[in-house]
Structure formats: C-alpha cells, structure tokens
Amino acid sequence: MGLPIRDQIKYWGIAMAVFLALVWVLGDVILPFVVGMAVAYVLDPVADRLENAGLSRIWATVTITAGALVVFSLVMTLVVPVLVEQATALVNAAPDLARNFQSFVTRHFPSLDQDGSALRTALVQVGETIKARGGELLNRLASSAAGVVNIVVISVLVPVITFYLLMDWDRMVAEIDRLLPRDHAPVIRRLAGEIDATLASFIRGQGTVCLILGSYYALALGVLGLQFGLIVGMFAGLISFIPYVGSIFGGALALGLALFQFWGDWWMILAVAGVFLSGQLVEGNFLTPKLVGKSVGLHPVWLIFALSVFGAAFGFVGMLIAVPVAASIGVLTRFAISQYLNSRLYRGLSGKPPPEEE
Numbered sequence: 001m002g003l004p005i006r007d008q009i010k011y012w013g014i015a016m017a018v019f020l021a022l023v024w025v026l027g028d029v030i031l032p033f034v035v036g037m038a039v040a041y042v043l044d045p046v047a048d049r050l051e052n053a054g055l056s057r058i059w060a061t062v063t064i065t066a067g068a069l070v071v072f073s074l075v076m077t078l079v080v081p082v083l084v085e086q087a088t089a090l091v092n093a094a095p096d097l098a099r100n101f102q103s104f105v106t107r108h109f110p111s112l113d114q115d116g117s118a119l120r121t122a123l124v125q126v127g128e129t130i131k132a133r134g135g136e137l138l139n140r141l142a143s144s145a146a147g148v149v150n151i152v153v154i155s156v157l158v159p160v161i162t163f164y165l166l167m168d169w170d171r172m173v174a175e176i177d178r179l180l181p182r183d184h185a186p187v188i189r190r191l192a193g194e195i196d197a198t199l200a201s202f203i204r205g206q207g208t209v210c211l212i213l214g215s216y217y218a219l220a221l222g223v224l225g226l227q228f229g230l231i232v233g234m235f236a237g238l239i240s241f242i243p244y245v246g247s248i249f250g251g252a253l254a255l256g257l258a259l260f261q262f263w264g265d266w267w268m269i270l271a272v273a274g275v276f277l278s279g280q281l282v283e284g285n286f287l288t289p290k291l292v293g294k295s296v297g298l299h300p301v302w303l304i305f306a307l308s309v310f311g312a313a314f315g316f317v318g319m320l321i322a323v324p325v326a327a328s329i330g331v332l333t334r335f336a337i338s339q340y341l342n343s344r345l346y347r348g349l350s351g352k353p354p355p356e357e358e
Contacts (some may be wrong), residue, residue, distance in 0.1 A: 106163030
C-alpha cells in the first residue's frame with residue numbers, strides 16, 4: 001500500500017524546499033555545474049546521433065567537446081570583442097545621438113520644436129543619463145562577470161563538467177529512473193517526457209532561432225553599413241525568444257539609427273526595414289514551425305515572470321534554472337488541471353465529463 005497523498009505531498013514539498021535552499025545558499029558555487037548540465041542537455045541528442053552513426057559514447061563526447069571548444073574559441077576571439085566595442089561606443093555616443101536627433105527634428109519637423117528649449121533639454125538629459133547609466137551598467141556587468149564567471153570557470157571547469165555529464169548522461173537518466181517510486185513511475189515518466197519535450201522545443205529550438213536571427217540581423221545590417229549594426233542585430237536576435245519583441249525593438253532602434261545616417265537615401269532606410277521584415281517572415285513561416293513547433297507550452301508572459309522571480313531570488317544561477325522550472329511547473333499545472341477535470345470535485349455526483357474544447 002502506498003503512502004497517503006498527504007504524506008507524499010509533505011515529503012516532495014520538503015525535497016523542493018531543500019533544493020531551493022541549496023540553490024540560494026550555494027549560489028555562484030554551483031554556477032559551473034548548472035552551466036555544464038545545461039550544455040550537456042543541449043548536446044545529448046548530438047551524442048546520441050553520433051552513437052547511432054557508429055561511434056562509441058566516449059568518442060562521440062570527445063568529438064562534440066573538441067568541436068564546441070573550437071567554436072567557443074572563435075566566438076570569444078572574433079565576435080565578443082567587437083560586440084563589447086560597439087556596445088561601449090553606442091553608450092558613449094548617446095549624448096551625440098540625442099543632440100543629432102534634436103537637430104534632425106528641428107531641421108525637418110520645425111513644428112515639433114517651436115520653442116526649442118524643452119525638447120532640447122529633455123533630449124540632452126536623456127543622452128547624458130544613458131551614457132552615465134549605460135557605462136555604469138557595462139562596468140558592473142564586466143566586474144560581475146570577472147567575479148562570477150572567471151577564467152577558470154570558462155576555460156576549465158565548464159568544459160570538464162560538460163564532458164563527464166555528457167559521457168554519462170544516459171546512465172544517469174537510467175539511474176534516476178531506477179530510483180523512481182514504483183507506484184508513480186509511469187506517471188512521472190510521462191510528465192518527465194512532456195517536460196523534456198517542452199525544454200527541447202524551447203531551449204534547443206528557440207535558442208537556434210535566436211542564434212540564426214541574431215547572426216542574420218547583424219550580418220545584414222553590417223553589409224548595409226549601419227553604424228552599431230552588429231550590436232543592434234545581435235541584441236534583436238537574443239531577445240527574439242519573446243515573439244515579435246526582438247523584431248520590434250531591434251527594428252525600431254535600427255530604423256532610428258538609419259534615419260540619422262541615411263536621411264534622404266530612402267532605399268537604404270527601406271533596406272534596413274526590409275532586413276527585419278524578412279527576418280520576421282522567415283521566423284514565423286519557417287524557423288519557428290520547423291525548429292520549435294506549434295506549441296511549446298511556455299507562454300512569453302509566464303517565462304518573463306519566471307526569469308524575473310528566479311533572477312531576483314537566486315541571481316544569475318536562478319535565471320539559468322528559471323526556464324526548466326517554468327517548464328516543469330507548466331506541465332505539472334496542466335496535469336493537475338486534467339486530474340481536476342476528471343475528479344468528483346469537478347464533475348460532482350452526476351459524473352458528467354468535462355466540456356470539450358472548441
């Protein structure tokens with residue numbers, strides 16, 4: 001006879017409380033392990049495919065690790081310095097951009113700046129604030145990255161942890177499955193499969209979409225010669241995990257910069273707009289349906305809420321675990337609702353089935 005439901009809820013609640021307490025207490029200490037686990041989870045399907053192609057698990061892991069290190073080294077050497085340089089230049093240029101915008105409005109739309117002083121003062125203050133706060137933010141991020149994600153973590157710990165986790169991933173999953181409560185193992189396996197499908201669709205699929213869009217936006221804007229095009233394009237791609245937000249914010253920022261730089265050359269301005277329009281069309285009609293799927297199960301508002309809460313409570317580690325926790329809560333909530341709809345509490349004594357969704 002299994003444990004009563006009340007006792008099961010108590011024990012699982014204690015286990016969850018211990019887990020959250022450990023995350024809060026250990027904090028940055030477990031950062032390389034969380035990152036390594038996330039990377040191993042993303043790369044596990046690649047290792048499985050290499051195994052199916054004839055490689056042993058160890059050689060599949062070695063091949064993936066070597067390739068990942070080469071790509072990471074190239075990105076850190078070629079891309080990151082350019083992104084940092086453009087981000088710093090964009091922040092420092094904010095006051096000049098504000099003054100140029102004021103001159104632009106005065107010259108082309110004089111009716112919007114009849115007295116001049118209020119608009120000019122506001123724009124100058126905005127520019128100076130962005131420069132001060134932006135520089136402070138960049139310095140804080142740099143110092144935080146140096147303190148949390150140091151050279152040892154990047155160059156040694158994360159690759160080593162990822163290597164061993166990836167090599168033993170299937171064995172660890174089998175061991176966890178062996179330890180599942182026998183009475184609930186089938187249900188837990190089904191829910192775990194749904195959580196895995198949600199995470200796979202979001203992390204692997206949406207992450208690939210963001211990478212493709214960011215690369216496309218940055219490359220296209222760079223080819224057009226737009227100032228700060230690389231950082232604007234990568235920013236737009238990174239926030240594309242929220243539908244339409246990346247294209248709207250990135251497009252608005254790129255168009256604003258294009259108006260200053262290419263005023264009068266309308267074909268160039270239209271080309272900048274076309275970059276984001278074409279990116280949105282490709283994302284909505286090809287990338288997202290093929291790589292993510294029609295239903296991920298993670299609503300953008302729920303995802304933003306989870307990132308905000310876990311980021312505020314547990315810092316950077318919390319933001320890393322926010323997505324899997326949000327996916328797990330979403331799957332468990334849908335399971336609880338299905339159980340409720342099939343319970344006597346919902347159906348009553350009549351036992352009528354729940355109404356079908358249209």
